[in-house]
Amino acid sequence: MPRIYADNAATTKISQTAMKAMISAMENSYGNPSSIHQIGMAANDALQTAREQIARCLGCMPKEIFFTSGGTESDNQAIVSAAMLGAKKNKRHIISTAFEHHAVLHTLRRLKEQGFEIQLLDVGAEGNITAAQVEEAIRPDTCLVTVMFANNEIGSVLPIAEIGEACRAHGVLFHTDAVQAAGHIPVNVKKQNIDMLSLSAHKFHGPRGIGALYVKRGIELTSLMEGGGQERGKRPGTENLPAIMGMAAALKEECTLMEQNEAKVIAMRDRLIQGLSQIPYSILNGSREKRLPGNVNFCFEGVSGESLLLLLDSRGICASSGSACASGALDPSPVLLSLGLAPEIAQGSLRISLDISNTEEEIDYMLEVIPQVVEQLRGMSDDWRKKHCED
Structure with missing residues (x-):
């Protein structure tokens, strides 16, 4: 793995x-x-x-x-x-x-x-x-x-x-x-x-x-x-x-090396944003254009950020739900709340921060695994099934 x-x-x-x-x-x-x-x-x-x-x-x-x-x-x-x-x-x-x-x-x-x-x-x-x-x-x-x-x-x-x-x-x-x-x-x-x-x-x-x-x-x-x-x-x-x-x-x-590194990282970032945007009920946090080269931040409705990170880690992906200085906090990110997001939405956040050391193959893997994990977590939520899966 x-x-x-x-x-x-x-x-x-x-x-x-x-x-x-x-x-x-x-x-x-x-x-x-x-x-x-x-x-x-x-x-x-x-x-x-x-x-x-x-x-x-x-x-x-x-x-x-x-x-x-x-x-x-x-x-x-x-x-x-x-x-x-x-x-x-x-x-x-x-x-x-x-x-x-x-x-x-x-x-x-x-x-x-x-x-x-x-x-x-x-x-x-x-x-x-x-x-x-x-x-x-x-x-x-x-x-x-x-x-x-x-x-x-x-x-x-x-x-x-x-x-x-x-x-x-x-x-x-x-x-x-x-x-x-x-x-x-x-x-x-x-x-x-x-x-x-x-x-x-x-x-x-x-x-x-x-x-x-x-x-x-x-x-x-x-x-x-x-x-x-x-x-x-x-x-x-x-x-x-x-x-x-x-x-x-x-x-x-x-x-x-900034100019050449920036171009490569932005290309990977944009491909990842494009792919994760296809997940239903996903929200890209922040502007598509005015953002750091390697930053990807999404909220997925019906998903707990903590559970998401643990399952991704079990699949070999090390990411975060927000600031590392607030790790362990159960409350929604104050940054996401400042954007006007509802607390229940903000709790389902995922921050991926890429670097020149990341590869296109890793982007492929994340685009394969993250939708699977989001779907798995939503399937385990009674509230999500009642709201979106039942007539």
């Missing part, structure tokens, strides 16, 4: 390029980058080279890159920093969307407890917003707009450049969670009018536990922790150089 990994939005397999960079760091750049002896200075040189590689991929300056433990920490630091800057000017209004990652929504919830006003924009049936929505929501006391680059569950790609332009016209800081976008679709912080951007290495074949935060020059960061003076005094702790070098190598490789 084949074993198909189709859960790349949760995490990706580390690439050989990233692994080689990490091994090289452990063997040859083992010094502390803060040490002033030659071995330490060699490690610092490697650290700065990695910073330069990531900056080139994002279209910014190396000094605008700060290394963190991942997307969650980057989101927290960006949002808290913007909020603190706003509070100094008596600006406490923050705009975001209803389907952000928990790293953003939970940070905003805490800020609300501290007296900030949080406005979550409606994302509509296709899971997207417009720059006009953002501009209409901006007020004189708005200190931050934080909108994800692409949604982690339904794959919606938002109009980031236009949103950033609207924010810039009103003098409002703009942060985007680009964890799902970086390495998969073009990202250029200057061209897209981005002030702060979060990314995480394990989403583009880098190691886990390492990420980066881009901060436009001139924006004052608030430290989340106290300690040494690493990362220009804004993120204490000895830098995880092997992971940083692995992240830089992975991002550079993905950006170099």
Whole structure:
């Protein structure tokens, strides 16, 4: 039986390029980058080279890159920093969307407890917003707009450049969670009018536990922790150089191969969407066009998402029903509910996230197995049979 990994939005397999960079760091750049002896200075040189590689991929300056433990920490630091800057000017209004990652929504919830006003924009049936929505929501006391680059569950790609332009016209800081976008679709912080951007290495074949935060020059960061003076005094702790070098190598490789990889993955994605759309009472979540190259997200009426995943796993298909950060939750996905789906429909969701490592043969297999499993589960449901199979 084949074993198909189709859960790349949760995490990706580390690439050989990233692994080689990490091994090289452990063997040859083992010094502390803060040490002033030659071995330490060699490690610092490697650290700065990695910073330069990531900056080139994002279209910014190396000094605008700060290394963190991942997307969650980057989101927290960006949002808290913007909020603190706003509070100094008596600006406490923050705009975001209803389907952000928990790293953003939970940070905003805490800020609300501290007296900030949080406005979550409606994302509509296709899971997207417009720059006009953002501009209409901006007020004189708005200190931050934080909108994800692409949604982690339904794959919606938002109009980031236009949103950033609207924010810039009103003098409002703009942060985007680009964890799902970086390495998969073009990202250029200057061209897209981005002030702060979060990314995480394990989403583009880098190691886990390492990420980066881009901060436009001139924006004052608030430290989340106290300690040494690493990362220009804004993120204490000895830098995880092997992971940083692995992240830089992975991002550079993905950006170099992006155009050719994107075309292949989109072709597989569209074939899978077309095939699964033939299943009766199926709903494609998100736009057909404005979505990440590898994202396929469906709801199947009359099916439990948990049962669907377990049966697919028994047939060799590894997928998910939504965000990996909410695995084990029995409630319907908040992202799907934000689209206006009924809870009983949202519970029957399936997220398939493809990658260049997937093959056409795997798409064939999934198109054969998934309809069979959906039909099997519907046949086991008394409610489904009463509603659709009895006269």
